[in-house]
Amino acid sequence: MISIWWVMAALLVPWLAASLWLRWLLRWDAPGAGRWALSLGYGYLLGLLGVALMLRLQGGLGWPLEPRLTLVLFAGLLLVGVLVLYWRYKRHPAAGGQRPPLSRWQWLAWLAVGGWLAMRLIDLGLEIWWQPLFPWDAWTTWGARARVWTELGSLAPFVSAQAWLNDPGGTAHTIEAWNYPATLSLVMAWPGLVSGGWDEILAKLPWMGAGVGLGLGFYGGARGWGASPLTALVFTWLLLSLPLLDTHIALAGYADLWLAYALGLAFMSFLLWLRDGDPRQGMLTLVLLLSCAAIKREGLVWALPFIPALLVTKLSRFGWLAVGLGVVGIGLGLWFTGGIDWDIPVLGRLQLSSELIQLPHIGVIKLTRESPWEPLLRHTFLYSQWHLLPYLIVLALFAAGVKFWRGGTAAWFQAGLLWTLTALAALYVLFFWTEAYLWAVKATSLNRVILHFVPAFTFWLLMVWLEWTQPPTAIGIPKGSPEGRNSPEG
Numbered sequence: 108m109i110s111i112w113w114v115m116a117a118l119l120v121p122w123l124a125a126s127l128w129l130r131w132l133l134r135w136d137a138p139g140a141g142r143w144a145l146s147l148g149y150g151y152l153l154g155l156l157g158v159a160l161m162l163r164l165q166g167g168l169g170w171p172l173e174p175r176l177t178l179v180l181f182a183g184l185l186l187v188g189v190l191v192l193y194w195r196y197k198r199h200p201a202a203g204g205q206r207p208p209l210s211r212w213q214w215l216a217w218l219a220v221g222g223w224l225a226m227r228l229i230d231l232g233l234e235i236w237w238q239p240l241f242p243w244d245a246w247t248t249w250g251a252r253a254r255v256w257t258e259l260g261s262l263a264p265f266v267s268a269q270a271w272l273n274d275p276g277g278t279a280h281t282i283e284a285w286n287y288p289a290t291l292s293l294v295m296a297w298p299g300l301v302s303g304g305w306d307e308i309l310a311k312l313p314w315m316g317a318g319v320g321l322g323l324g325f326y327g328g329a330r331g332w333g334a335s336p337l338t339a340l341v342f343t344w345l346l347l348s349l350p351l352l353d354t355h356i357a358l359a360g361y362a363d364l365w366l367a368y369a370l371g372l373a374f375m376s377f378l379l380w381l382r383d384g385d386p387r388q389g390m391l392t393l394v395l396l397l398s399c400a401a402i403k404r405e406g407l408v409w410a411l412p413f414i415p416a417l418l419v420t421k422l423s424r425f426g427w428l429a430v431g432l433g434v435v436g437i438g439l440g441l442w443f444t445g446g447i448d449w450d451i452p453v454l455g456r457l458q459l460s461s462e463l464i465q466l467p468h469i470g471v472i473k474l475t476r477e478s479p480w481e482p483l484l485r486h487t488f489l490y491s492q493w494h495l496l497p498y499l500i501v502l503a504l505f506a507a508g509v510k511f512w513r514g515g516t517a518a519w520f521q522a523g524l525l526w527t528l529t530a531l532a533a534l535y536v537l538f539f540w541t542e543a544y545l546w547a548v549k550a551t552s553l554n555r556v557i558l559h560f561v562p563a564f565t566f567w568l569l570m571v572w573l574e575w576t577q578p579p580t581a582i583g584i585p586k587g588s589p590e591g592r593n594s595p596e597g
Contacts, residue, residue, distance in 0.1 A: 110302035114309050117174065117301040118316055121158050121181045126150025127188030131195070133387050141330025141339065148324020149391070151316050152368055154181070156398055159293040162300075166262025174300045209336060217337045220344050224322065227347065232315050234357035240307040245360025248284040252292035253310055255280055257299035262289075290401045291362050314359030321368045322347050325562060328375040329569055333577065338569075346565045351492040351554050362403045363555045369398045370409055371562025374526065377413060378570065381420055381519035404469050409559060412529035419525050420518040464541075477544035486553055493557075500564055503571045504528075510574060520574060527567050530560050 126146040161177040209217070240250055255263055264279045271281035298309035322343055329339035346352070355364040373395035380388035396413065399406030446460035451467060458465035464472045487497045507524045510516055534557065537543045546552040 110306075111309070113301050114298040114312065117178060117297060118155075118312065120178060120185055121154035122147070122151045122316065122320075123154075124150075124181045124185035124188055125154035125157060127192055128184060129153070131188065131191050133385075133391065140336075141327035143327070144323045145327025145331055148320050148322070148327050149372055151320030152324075152365075152372065152398070153394070155294050155297075155313055155316070156290065156401065157181070158297055159290045159401075162293045162297070163262070163289060166256075171260050172256060172262060172296070172300055174297070178301070213335075213337050217340055220337075220340050224340075224344055224347055227353070228315075228319060228322070231318060231353060231356045235311050235315050235359050236308060238358065240311060240360055241358050244284075244362075245358070248282060248287060249292050249295055249362060250307070250310065250360055251282050252280075252289065253295035253299070254305050254307075256292065257296045257305045257310075260300070288401050288403065291365060294365075295360070311359035314356055314364060317364055317368055318347070318352075318356040321364075321371065321562060324368075324372050324375070325566065328372075328379070328566060331379065332375075332570065333573055334569060338572075342565060342569045342572075345496070345568075346562060349492070349494060349496065349561065351558055352561065354492075355555075355558065361555070363558050366399055366403045366406050366409075366559050367562050369395050369402060369406070370559055371566065373399065373410075373413075374563035375566055377416070377526075378519050378523055378566075381417075381522050382517070400468075405556075405559075407468060408466075408533070409530075412526050412533060415529055416522040416526035419521050473542045474540060475542055475544065477539060479538055479544045479547040482547045482550060483538060483553065486547070486550065487557070492554055493561075496561070496564070499568055500527075503568050506575060507571050510571075516574075520570070523567050523570055527564065530563070534560070 126149070129150050130142065130146045158177055158181070161180065162172055165172055165176070240246055252265055255265075265285040266274070266279045266281055267285055268281050271279050294313050295310045298312055299305045302309055325346055326339050326343045329342055330336065334342070352364070352367070355361055373392050376388045376392040376395060379385070380392055392413070396406075396410040399409060446458070448456075448458045448460075450456050456465055457467060458471075462474055464474065466472070487493060504527070507520075507527075511521065511524060537556065538547050538553070543552075543556075546556065
């Protein structure tokens, strides 16, 4: 029984330490809505990733995976964070903000929706506690390495099957996905290292925190964007009530929930950076995108839609024409020359041809041309795992297109629209132009890949909703500011 309290402390201390430092470094202790929710939502993700980084450093130095060093470090950061925050609040006692002006029925509705969410999260927590660690990727990849590292107390190497057969010392281990990032396996190993032994129930607890952290971060981001408490909570409910997302919380052990968590927060920080011009939000976006790559290999690819979304805020229409022509010219050049095949120092091999794409740290992607429309539409629009979200995205695309066509949209609005379109295009290329079409036909990873984008898509729905229903000053944009005037051309 004592071990469970140690595990809870091991999860809470990094969470609170990262949250307090975020409030200080990003000035989220200034007056404003949703600051604590935003800090706690971002803090859980960065705190647990910080734990994984510390364990990775210990293993890289050849040290045993000793949890006390990491706990002491984060406890020290927590203590300093408490002192700094206390000092700042003492100097500025009014920094906590004021209660939003809502009617009685709105507060009752807020409490009803909040109570529903609380009961749902408790239900998911009980599922985590009662259910065993299921097979599939949770057991064969992330949990397998976590158990080995927990029981050995060291970062034993995982290598390919051939290298394992050729290992003369017998110290290496192998699994099929031996080269996947180690981050989430270390997160899963953390409770066992603290409690003194492997326990698959305790190993799944970080996934419960990820669900709670995602909800807090989304709610805080929605309030910071200008949504009322009730609107922010309704959109948070829309996200956390999705059956497939709830399944990834209850059947803990997959990496897809964490990648969706990191990518969604990165998207929120990205838009806040473009709207408010705070470079610290830009740095936070970069950190979160690097976290995506540390969670799953495809996280590096999912960072690419941020590039055109950023460029649209910097280039004029002539610049976009030049970039478009340049991309077409490069594509035609690669087609007529047969592609490229480069060995890039440190990074690895880059190969582009009509048959395959090989990217550093990603691997080989074979190209094909298929049309899995039937299973794709069936899983997104007919089955219940996404409720009405696909229909809402279609409506939001139409509404955003109308708003853009009328002119006068802010640069951040254009960036959010282009990011969404680029993300949808990336999913199209993946399922229609690569061998991943089998994921749709066989219904294996189709919905799991879509899940990566769902928190960001839901925040974009909120952004479009507020753009249509509230004036610019209601969502935190001063009238006459460069962000409110709108055109990337100035």
